[in-house]
Amino acid sequence: MADTATAHRRSRSTPVLEADNVLKLYNDDDPSKEVVRAVEHASFRIERNEFVSLLGPSGCGKTTLLHIFAGLTNQTEGRVLYQGEPIERPSTDRAVVFQHFNLFPWRTTLSNVAFGLEMTGHPKADRKERAAKYIEMVGLKGFEESYPRELSGGMQQRVGLARALAVDPTVLLMDEPFGALDAQTRQVMQTELLRIWEQDRKTILFVTHDIEEALLLSDRILVMGNDPSNVRREVDVPFDRPRYGHDIEEQAEFIRLRRDIWNTMQNEPRNKTA
Structure with a gap:
């Protein structure tokens, strides 16, 4: 549980993201x-530079909440805020990374990465320079002219x-981004995400159903x-950063927290739609 001092510290600043008594109904306008x-x-609240995971079983509403924060759907009741202002539509301030890659098959790596910049009117030379920078950051230098069909799942x-x-967002909204990958590639991508996050500390809301993934990545x-x-x-995650390369999964506290969270989730009723 979050301790009192941590909760008090959070309460003094305007959070980057905030959900306030959010209710989301489907089919409420169709009596049939x-x-x-x-x-x-x-x-809940998410502060600047925090890495927060929404953890839970399928059907518990975590992806719905992420889509509301992205502006892709609206809540039925309650408030959803970005830096204190209501979220009403998508914005490049809040970029989404989906589980399924959603790349344009007719575009190269460089062109896919530059797409958001193109849509926001950046000059061509600037788009190319910035896209190349982030391609190198994610370890794909040399694959700028490759098409999605020529890349593995992890590379995509x-x-x-x-x-x-x-697009240099303030917030990354990540919807089970490694869920479609094999176990080894998933582990590699988790390490890469930690490495990249250490460089600029974007605020991240990360949806997952994997307890170990949440413990490894999150604050x-x-x-x-x-x-x-x-x-x-x-749950405040107590492990020091940087975490990659330190085998924290083998620490007694990691094992204890994993078991404790598992017990919490096991005591939940099963969602009939899950």
Whole structure:
């Protein structure tokens, strides 16, 4: 649980992201269908430069919350804020990295990474320079002219990450970005994300159902549950950074926290839609 001093420190500043009593219903305007309560009165804050994971089973509303923060869908009730202002639409201030790569198959790596810059009117030379910078940052230097079909799954996800970083967002919203990767590639991408995050400390909201992934990456974990779908528990992750290369998964405290969070999640009712 977050301690009192940490909670007090957070309360004194305007958070980068805030959910205040958020309710999200589906089918509430169609009497012929059962109303789905995707998120039920969720409240939490995310401070600047924090890496926060929304952790929970399928169907608990974590992806719905991320989409609301992205401006891709609207809440039914409550407030969702970015730097104290209501979120009403997508913005390059809040870039999204999806589980499925969503690359344009007819564009090269360079062109895919530069896409957001192109849409926001950056000059061609600037687009190329900035795209090349982030391609190198994610370890794809030399693959600028490759097409998605010529890249592995892990490499395609690196392109997606570089595309999000290239627009220089304040917040990265990451929706199970490594969920479609094999175990070894997933581990490599987790390490790469930690390395990249250490460089500029973007504020990150990271959706996952994997306890170990959340513990490895996060400063704080918001554990979500079903029925109702909201935040059940907040866990401050105690491990020092940088974490890559330190085998924290073998530490006794990591094992204890993993078991403790697992027990919390096991005590949740199963979502019938999961």
